[in-house]
Amino acid sequence: MKLKDKVVLITGGTSGIGLETARLFRDEGAQVAVVGTNPARLTRAAVELGHDALAIRADLRHLADIDAAITEVVTRYGRIDIVFANAGAATAAPLEEVTSEQIDEQFALNFKGLFFTVQKAAPYLSSGSAVIVTTSFLNEVGAPGLSILSATKAAVRSLVRSLGAELAPRRIRVNAVSPGPIATPFHGKLGLSAERVSQTAAALEAGVPLKRLGEPAEIAKAALFLASDDASYITGAELVVDGGFTQI
Ligand SMILES: NC(=O)c1ccc[n+]([C@@H]2O[C@H](COP(=O)([O-])OP(=O)(O)OC[C@H]3O[C@@H](n4cnc5c(N)ncnc54)[C@H](OP(=O)(O)O)[C@@H]3O)[C@@H](O)[C@H]2O)c1
Numbered sequence: 001m002k003l004k005d006k007v008v009l010i011t012g013g014t015s016g017i018g019l020e021t022a023r024l025f026r027d028e029g030a031q032v033a034v035v036g037t038n039p040a041r042l043t044r045a046a047v048e049l050g051h052d053a054l055a056i057r058a059d060l061r062h063l064a065d066i067d068a069a070i071t072e073v074v075t076r077y078g079r080i081d082i083v084f085a086n087a088g089a090a091t092a093a094p095l096e097e098v099t100s101e102q103i104d105e106q107f108a109l110n111f112k113g114l115f116f117t118v119q120k121a122a123p124y125l126s127s128g129s130a131v132i133v134t135t136s137f138l139n140e141v142g143a144p145g146l147s148i149l150s151a152t153k154a155a156v157r158s159l160v161r162s163l164g165a166e167l168a169p170r171r172i173r174v175n176a177v178s179p180g181p182i183a184t185p186f187h188g189k190l191g192l193s194a195e196r197v198s199q200t201a202a203a204l205e206a207g208v209p210l211k212r213l214g215e216p217a218e219i220a221k222a223a224l225f226l227a228s229d230d231a232s233y234i235t236g237a238e239l240v241v242d243g244g245f246t247q248i
Helices: 016-027 039-049 063-077 100-124 147-170 185-189 194-207 216-227
Strands: 007-011 031-036 054-057 080-085 125-134 173-179 238-241
Touching (some): 007 016, 007 063, 016 216, 031 039, 031 063, 039 054, 080 100, 100 125, 147 173, 173 216, 185 194
Parallel strands (some): 007 031, 007 080, 031 054, 080 125, 125 173, 173 238
16 A cells, blocks of 8 residues: 555545545545535535545635645544645636636636645645645646636646755655546536537547547546655656557
């Protein structure tokens, strides 16, 4: 077991990549706390992950919710060993339709929420801890209608280097996993019609050198590598798991 008795906080752990990672980390011996907003998904995740897991309702766009979530984890387990700051969401819109509110909303979750999750967890992280964040293939390629989501992810890529530098003296590693297009509910929440979603998925599949969407489990395995001692000399890095989309 690669994460025996480690305490892991996974934001966005109620769906898609985060939930699959929570399952894998639990199977590797970790005690897992997942964070989300949707009550039904939280309940399903709690049942699925079992009695030792914690499912916390927190909207990471609000600092008070982040504080409360961290307090709940530390009260239950006494410490945090691994943070997987993975929660993210987006609204698709072309240049002429992007609103100020949309920019604020997406940065509030994807950047600010992630930043303050790490900031507020940091006092409880001990030497040898690991922080992993989820970036995206969109910080390397341009995609119409996804300018703001892409910008949030580029900002998070930058953060990994800065926070890696700040936390290195405490022997805390900070890395990113960068998914390509992955088969999760994410795409259905972009505000596009079902037809546009399936057209986009087909176009992405065709563009990926390996000719398919990725599975959440393939991202979870990369996150496990970065979280475990197997990655003990890796910090400030971004591990790309995208079927070659941004690489070949
Ligand atoms: N799927 C892809 O193709 C892809 C590609 C590149 C990067 N990514 C990144 O991967 C990460 C995970 O996405 P996914 O594909 O697994 O999507 P997903 O299935 O939609 O999962 C998103 C997770 O984020 C949580 N979340 C959303 N808004 C939140 C908020 N305000 N506060 C707290 N939690 C919130 C959701 O919980 P609730 O629903 O309960 O709120 C859910 O658990 C995201 O950062 C995404 O940008 C995904």
